Amino acid sequence: MFPKAVDQHKLGKPLVSNGLGVIYVLISAGYLFLLYYIGSTNSDSVINYPAALPLAGCVLFGGFMGLIDDWMDLRWRYKAFLPLVASLPLAVQRETMGVEATTMATYIFGKVDFGVWFYVVIIPIIVTVTTNAVNQLGGLNGLETVCPSVVMIGLMLTSPEKNILLVVPLLTYLLLAGWNFAGKIFVGNTGSFAAGITLASYAIVANNEQTLLISIFPFIFNSSIILLNVFIFGKTAHLILEGNKLRSNNRRSLLTLIAYYKPSTEKKLVVIVSLLVALSTFTAVLVWFMS
DSSP states (O other): OOOEEEOTTSTTOOEEEOOTHHHHHHHHHHHHHHHHHHHHHOTTOSOOOTTHHHHHHHHHHHHHHHHHHHHHOOOHHHHHHGGGGGHHHHHHHHHTTGGGTTEEEETTTEEEEOTTHIIIIIHHHHHHHHHHHHHHSOSSTTHHHHHHHHHHHHHHHTOTTTGGGGHHHHHHHHHHHHHHHTTSBOOHHHHHHHHHHHHHHHHHHTTOHHHHHHHTHHHHHHHHHHHHIIIIIOOOOOOEEETTEEEOSSOSSHHHHHHHHSOBOHHHHHHHHHHHHHHHHHHHHHHHHHO
């Protein structure tokens, strides 16, 4: 059913089924549509989350964007701006929140009301940066699934009133993460874009942007190094397989930075990066509990 892709970081470069992220997209969107239907048709239901509808739309859009990228290898200028489309339903959803619609927690000034700038600047930045940063931290078995799952758990812990929205998406992605980490499947750009846009969209509809920003610090750090090298030095990051270990002659991404100083097996590199994401997510949850 699924096309095969070469596992570049395994001896013999075996072919692995790619694009399994579509399973996450379909199950998550179906679940969110069901939540919205239950809440909208039963006024007595405890499940009444109008945010489920725009979130489902964003998941579908992220999956579609990733699917097109898997098929056509989109240029980065398109990847950078396509997520802006998902900002529209999120802005409409935030408008229903009343006085809290344009308010966001900050580290220094507490909660700040950004007014109309929240719709035209902050939401587009959150969606674009998060979606592309999650997509860029990939290439090894497990990175595209384990790391976003960790951030998803952090977001759920810090937004108990809306975390039912992520129950099935998280369980689905964790299931795919097990197979992905074992090298049995790839979720492809379909999965990574859908996961990234899920994190951004959920943080916006749950008014939980501060937790997201702290949690995805390793993703942002990785993207910053990559973009700095691409636009200033015109060079990209590469991992070299020697025996069963990956090493790098440069420091042009988070992965190559680690492999430059400590050549490691693929699984060990994934564990190290996942622990960094877990640390940043734990910090985000701690900040939330202390605030």
